[in-house]
Amino acid sequence: MVLSTLKNSLVAAACLAYASEAFAPSHIISTRGIAFSNLGSTAATVDEATDVLPDVISEKKVNNVDDADKPLSPSSGLDENNLFKCDDSVEFWRNFQIDGFQSAQENLVELSNISRRFITSQDPDAISYWVKHVGRSCYFFGNAALGSIASGLHERFVANNNNSDGKDSKGIVLPFDINSSIVTRLLLEAFLCYEQDYKQISKGSYSQPWDMEINHRQSSPINVLTQTRRFVNEAIGTLARRNRQTQEDKEIWISDETSPSLYPEYYRNAFHYQTDGWMSTDSANVYETSTETLFLGRQDAMQRLSLAPLVQYSKLRKDKSKPMKILEVACGTGRFMTFIRDNLPDTECTAVDLSPFYLDKARDNDTYWRKTRRQADNLDKNDIKPLRLVQANAEKLPFEEGSFDAVVCVYLYHELPREARAKASAEMSRVLKKDGLLVLTDSIQRGDRPILDANIGNFEKMNEPYYVDYTQDNLPAHFMKEGLKPMEKTVRSTTKSLTFLKIGDSATEIAML
Numbered sequence: 001m002v003l004s005t006l007k008n009s010l011v012a013a014a015c016l017a018y019a020s021e022a023f024a025p026s027h028i029i030s031t032r033g034i035a036f037s038n039l040g041s042t043a044a045t046v047d048e049a050t051d052v053l054p055d056v057i058s059e060k061k062v063n064n065v066d067d068a069d070k071p072l073s074p075s076s077g078l079d080e081n082n083l084f085k086c087d088d089s090v091e092f093w094r095n096f097q098i099d100g101f102q103s104a105q106e107n108l109v110e111l112s113n114i115s116r117r118f119i120t121s122q123d124p125d126a127i128s129y130w131v132k133h134v135g136r137s138c139y140f141f142g143n144a145a146l147g148s149i150a151s152g153l154h155e156r157f158v159a160n161n162n163n164s165d166g167k168d169s170k171g172i173v174l175p176f177d178i179n180s181s182i183v184t185r186l187l188l189e190a191f192l193c194y195e196q197d198y199k200q201i202s203k204g205s206y207s208q209p210w211d212m213e214i215n216h217r218q219s220s221p222i223n224v225l226t227q228t229r230r231f232v233n234e235a236i237g238t239l240a241r242r243n244r245q246t247q248e249d250k251e252i253w254i255s256d257e258t259s260p261s262l263y264p265e266y267y268r269n270a271f272h273y274q275t276d277g278w279m280s281t282d283s284a285n286v287y288e289t290s291t292e293t294l295f296l297g298r299q300d301a302m303q304r305l306s307l308a309p310l311v312q313y314s315k316l317r318k319d320k321s322k323p324m325k326i327l328e329v330a331c332g333t334g335r336f337m338t339f340i341r342d343n344l345p346d347t348e349c350t351a352v353d354l355s356p357f358y359l360d361k362a363r364d365n366d367t368y369w370r371k372t373r374r375q376a377d378n379l380d381k382n383d384i385k386p387l388r389l390v391q392a393n394a395e396k397l398p399f400e401e402g403s404f405d406a407v408v409c410v411y412l413y414h415e416l417p418r419e420a421r422a423k424a425s426a427e428m429s430r431v432l433k434k435d436g437l438l439v440l441t442d443s444i445q446r447g448d449r450p451i452l453d454a455n456i457g458n459f460e461k462m463n464e465p466y467y468v469d470y471t472q473d474n475l476p477a478h479f480m481k482e483g484l485k486p487m488e489k490t491v492r493s494t495t496k497s498l499t500f501l502k503i504g505d506s507a508t509e510i511a512m513l
Contacts, residue, residue: 077448084489107184147235284361302495330412334362394424429482434504
């Protein structure tokens with residue numbers, strides 16, 4: 001019974017773990033007067049596989065768009081390595097258990113080693129970070145178990161689906177054979193993400209997560225219980241729809257006749273089988289808890305890869321007479337934007353999303369961040385301006401050409417059809433200034449972690465209709481066609497981050513300080 005419950009509670013986590021969300025280089029690269037050094041460098045933190053791959057970092061400089069304009073590849077993640085300066089993390093995660101998944105006992109040894117390194121570091125900040133993040137994973141692991149139990153009870157006693165053979169109500173076999181080895185590996189990946197995240201913090205690549213402060217609202221018992229209740233209710237519906245997999249389960253309440261020019265057909269989809277897709281307050285309120293539960297708490301640590309290049313770029317800007325302008329495309333609930341603003345408080349930030357419900361949640365997150373920062377720094381109410389929020393499609397951004405110094409996009413591309421990816425890439429490149437930085441952070445692709453390639457397409461079963469195509473798409477080509485130059489690549493667990501530079505005139509290029 002216990003093993004059965006554990007199996008069901010982590011099925012969804014495994015779906016995403018095999019296929020989702022990158023950052024770090026130790027090399028110094030310079031191109032036309034621009035130098036990036038240690039852009040989020042991450043050293044290997046556990047013993048590497050004995051069969052270490054040869055160095056895939058190439059000195060080849062790709063200036064011809066045709067070099068990247070190739071058809072879909074079964075190893076897109078590996079193929080692109082010749083275009084970027086690859087951080088140590090690229091090879092580390094590529095080699096992670098590449099010769100075969102470790103046993104639960106071996107994973108537990110690694111988990112113990114990571115814990116020991118934190119606890120014996122004699123660094124109060126490191127210990128505090130570790131304790132809070134272990135607690136974080138425990139909370140989300142508990143959510144997964146509660147959601148599974150609630151879903152099972154609902155299916156049995158409300159939906160009257162009394163199966164006991166490990167299949168869903170329509171006889172579809174669960175996508176993964178969840179066992180103790182997989183469970184401990186998922187936890188190990190979370191712990192490795194935390195260790196790599198803290199190494200960046202200790203190096204000064206970005207600051208401690210502001211939401212780890214003791215008085216943060218997410219730590220209050222009322223909020224914890226509220227979010228758990230929301231997640232359990234959502235899990236019941238999500239898992240039921242995933243099991244049925246009917247066309248109706250994949251649709252949302254917006255009809256074809258409702259604002260067709262604003263909401264593309266591909267957007268009117270219940271991604272992840274979540275309630276109402278992106279189009280309800282309930283969806284926005286539970287989203288952060290749902291996704292972190294699926295990743296056992298490591299999603300924030302993965303997407304913080306995007307912070308390192310933004311912070312580094314802010315230091316390299318030649319013209320500092322004006323505030324740096326940053327645009328986040330597809331900001332969702334605005335959670336990551338609070339990390340950007342907390343690290344770069346003097347920037348002018350704009351966040352774009354197509355869902356008015358998620359924009360409203362982003363406004364709430366920004367309001368709370370500003371309140372927290374004012375209290376911590378003893379600032380007046382008007383000392384921190386509200387975040388600029390704009391409802392818009394990534395394929396048609398309502399901004400003038402060259403409006404932003406940096407553009408960042410996190411976890412959007414795997415939910416777009418290929419044509420939409422190309423249009424969004426063109427738009428983000430258009431609104432970027434010359435010498436501007438573009439950061440694209442999303443799921444790994446085929447070739448990034450070969451051991452996962454066989455199952456990476458299973459994420460499509462979570463109603464991600466464009467995911468398989470995404471895993472084989474030539475992402476750099478979309479941006480190189482628009483005149484952007486590949487710069488850095490980093491990986492953290494199932495997320496990778498790619499940075500590009502919009503090369504400008506030599507007279508206006510950024511100088512390395």
